[in-house]
């Protein structure tokens with residue numbers, strides 16, 4: 199069932215996306231004419247075998263990797279704009295302002311505390327004042343059950359805690375689009391489930407469009423839509439009935 203904030207108008211559209219790697223005989227298609235619509239308030243799961251193109255699709259939709267052809271149309275105050283027709287500066291602003299990315303390996307700064315990981319995103323990304331950044335960072339860490347850990351650096355946190363800090367860092371900007379690449383792969387299922395619930399809340403409670411890549415079929419009951427990617431071909435699949 200879609201989230202309460204879901205709407206009939208996509209907030210992000212991938213249209214006929216093609217991406218190849220390599221040259222000559224080493225040339226290999228990672229995405230073949232892939233189209234996908236993401237809606238506000240929905241969490242979407244993308245599954246598929248290793249090497250099928252999942253990370254490539256996430257990188258293109260999030261404005262990190264340019265497609266060979268096709269379009270990425272993102273909602274910008276009610277107007278769909280082609281992310282790959284923007285200037286590099288505009289695209290950087292789009293990414294900073296509208297997208298949150300959660301990586302498999304957390305990608306936290308080793309020298310910073312949990313609180314500083316979030317503050318830095320707000321100060322650098324939005325130019326938030328130190329006081330505002332601290333207040334919003336603390337609020338988010340509280341919500342994630344990390345209040346007691348805010349002064350700890352990544353090496354002092356468990357895998358589940360690190361992943362929650364990484365989610366907090368993506369969420370604190372209140373992004374319209376959240377991209378998560380294997381966010382539970384390093385976690386036991388208890389922590390993995392918590393992480394998926396947080397991503398689902400980002401969609402259902404905050405109205406974000408969440409696209410999550412995973413190999414883990416235990417995530418299926420938590421999502422609204424499920425796609426399968428195989429050798430660069432995308433197919434929407436029915437969710438298993440409960």
Ligand SMILES: Nc1ncnc2c1ncn2[C@@H]1O[C@H](COP(=O)(O)OP(=O)(O)OP(=O)(O)O)[C@@H](O)[C@H]1O
Nearest residue numbers: 219220226228246247248249250251252253254255
């Ligand atoms: N930078 C690159 N140079 C060359 N080939 C690449 C590059 N990145 C990805 N590929 C190839 O493109 C295909 C799709 O890769 P991609 O990482 O998108 O797959 P994936 O589905 O995310 O895989 P996994 O589940 O193993 O992370 C693979 O065959 C991969 O080897």
